[in-house]
Amino acid sequence: MLLYGGGGHGIVLLSLLQATGEGVSGVFDERPASCLVRGIPIFQKYKPSIFPHESILVAVGDNVQRKRIHSFLRHPIGTAIHPSAVVDTSVMIGPGTVVMHGAIVQAQTILGKQVIVNTGSRVDHGCSIGDFVHLAPGSVLCGGVVVGDNTCIGAGSIIVPGIRIGKDCLVAAGAVVTKNVAHGAVVRGNPARLIRS
Numbered sequence: 001m002l003l004y005g006g007g008g009h010g011i012v013l014l015s016l017l018q019a020t021g022e023g024v025s026g027v028f029d030e031r032p033a034s035c036l037v038r039g040i041p042i043f044q045k046y047k048p049s050i051f052p053h054e055s056i057l058v059a060v061g062d063n064v065q066r067k068r069i070h071s072f073l074r075h076p077i078g079t080a081i082h083p084s085a086v087v088d089t090s091v092m093i094g095p096g097t098v099v100m101h102g103a104i105v106q107a108q109t110i111l112g113k114q115v116i117v118n119t120g121s122r123v124d125h126g127c128s129i130g131d132f133v134h135l136a137p138g139s140v141l142c143g144g145v146v147v148g149d150n151t152c153i154g155a156g157s158i159i160v161p162g163i164r165i166g167k168d169c170l171v172a173a174g175a176v177v178t179k180n181v182a183h184g185a186v187v188r189g190n191p192a193r194l195i196r197s
Helices: 008-020 063-072
Strands: 002-004 026-028 056-058 186-188 193-196
Touching: 002 008, 056 063
Parallel strands: 002 026, 002 056
Antiparallel strands: 186 193
């Protein structure tokens, strides 16, 4: 496996891959002062010719940057699930998606491409998560929640059943979302209120 990104999210992905027994052959990192290295080669410039048959994971938490990087990758795109995570066999998982330590994803859920289900997140039955979404640590999505592309669900936030959250949204940490959220909105609080659109 290859990683693109050697910062904090890269360190956690390295831990995840080590827990699965998957080796990391190299890391592409635009900032050479990476803190990830532990005898793993780092390449500052992305080149498809380096380990061309290895799968790659984008180890960047920011949705916009993850989408930008995904657009030019030519390696096969991998997926990864930590052994401590619980993912029902009926869950559909898109390329590039990672399910981190202690997360739970329940039956009939769809995870789009390049989704991060971060540490300890909970996604209940029948949810639909768009592409390039980040479910931050400890977030909880109750049953039937729909999350649009490029949205970030903040740490410790709770989305009640059946809610629809649009594309390009930010749900602030600790928010409790009880009403649908329009595209491009930022919401926070308990209950969550619109901060800007």
